[in-house]
Amino acid sequence: MSVATTAAALSLSADEKATLRTAAYGAVSLLAAVDGTGQPGKIAAHGSMALYAGTGPVGHVLAEKAKVHDLSGKSVAEIADKVFPALTEAVALLAERNPAEAENFRAIVLLALESGAHARKGGATPVMADMTARIAAALSTK
Incomplete structure (x- = not known):
């Protein structure tokens, strides 16, 4: 199956695709923002x-x-105000169009958070674990 055929299988508009990317990359951005080391890269x-x-x-x-929709913010709260609605919208959209891909999206995002947390020397902090739990909860809303 070609890339065009695969992407078309979901029948997503450019804006819907941007919402998925915003949700996923925004979740990683939130995790990096709560790292607390000053080096979230x-x-x-x-x-x-x-x-x-x-x-x-x-x-x-x-x-x-x-x-990707704008993810800038002067605080974690400002970034979260953009990311959490995108997460909810992405999961709802995928659940409606292709429930298996909704589950795939959840798994990919949670793996990305785990990968990001493991990259930090010393592992995830309690604040990072809390943010991961909040994101996981947003991904589970139906």
């Missing part, structure tokens, strides 16, 4: 590599070098 890099390694139609969408 390693977490973001490892998490992003895990997203890029996703498979299936969702993996193709996440690997595209294309639009």
Whole structure:
């Protein structure tokens, strides 16, 4: 199956694809933002590599070098205000179109968070674990 055929299997618009990417890369951004070391790049890099390694139609969408909604913010709360709605919207959209891909999306994002946390010397902090739990809860909303 070609990339075009695989992505078409979900019948997602450009904006819907951007929402999926915003949700996934935003989740990694949130984890990096709560790291507390002042050097979140390693977490973001490892998490992003895990997203890029996703498979299936969702993996193709996440690997595209294309639009992501604005994830900037002066605080974790401002970033979270953008990411959590995108997570909820992405899961709802995928659950409606292709429940298996909704589960694939959840698994890819959670693996990315785990990869990011393991990249940090000393492992995840309690704050990172809490953020991961909050993101996992957002991914589970139906």
